[in-house]
Amino acid sequence: MEREISSGWLMFIGFRAAEDRIVAALAEAGYADITRAQARLLAGIDVDGTRLVVLADRARIPKQTALALVNGLEAAGFVERVPDASDGRARLVRLTAHGRGVLPVAIAEETRIEADWQGVLGVRRMRALRKALWELALSADPHLHSPDAAQGANAVPGER
């Protein structure tokens, strides 16, 4: 009669495995200076830029932390800040040309991960897994299926 590993912890294992692979792929492609936390933030940036608070929300961190990370990414030349025409308070964090270079690498590795996982589970079970995970994510965070969730939200380091 053993205690089972919780589902949440199993998700942690899967998530970390994927994240490790993406960060490793980035490092191998020459982006060795991108940290895990930075990658998680980058993952939330949309093509036409995203506000700091939105990034913080997506990465589940307070905006002060997001600010520090964006500052680092900006100093490293991956992102830039442009004014948000629709709101004078806001600024949009956007990928620079240099920052856009990480996209193909991250996406490629992410695609490989999905393929590997599908190799383990098969097409049908993989689809069921994604559907279930999606529903759970929605139930935990209803605000997730906001209009833009299905929109241009292009993950950067292969995530989000």
Place this chain on the structure above:
Amino acid sequence: MEREISSGWLMFIGFRAAEDRIVAALAEAGYADITRAQARLLAGIDVDGTRLVVLADRARIPKQTALALVNGLEAAGFVERVPDASDGRARLVRLTAHGRGVLPVAIAEETRIEADWQGVLGVRRMRALRKALWELALSADPHLHSPDAAQGANAVPGER
């Protein structure tokens, strides 16, 4: 044509939701001083104690980080270190009486989470989800199904 949220990121969302609930439950029960990282470490402690390197491995952190966390937990009275009879080098990190107090709280919340998720997916799909997650975890970390994986490994903060 929108980019899908990666499976890894969906797992992140689920994991964080679960972790947040457990940490919140602990805080509400009076264990407000337990941090996220500490909880993840506590989750890996077996009933009869666990070595530092094993804890580090389970939480996916280097042993130096694990050491710092254990030091903190020891100072706070949650764990103690006892010699490992089978190996003079090793010491076992074990829950104190005070530390064992967090167990019921964490397990209760974890149970509630599993129930909630099952409420969303239904029994059959929940079982399929766990099975799939488990297989992916195994494929990413084959060393996971070590003998003790099915043994007394009792998660502490509801996780493992």
Place this chain on the structure above:
DNA sequence: AATGGTAGTACCATAATCGTACTATCTCCA
């Protein structure tokens, strides 16, 4: 007994986290 490996630890530099708090701007209603 020698050799190579492992567990724990120390020291240290950096990164991440997050509280409090302030400014500029927006929104909406009285």
Place this chain on the structure above:
DNA sequence: TGGAGATAGTACGATTATGGTACTACCATT
């Protein structure tokens, strides 16, 4: 129309987490 209250960004600062290098004590195996 004029605030009042909410929100975006930022600053400052304290604490925690992370992870490199390296050392000691102990184990295992030849």
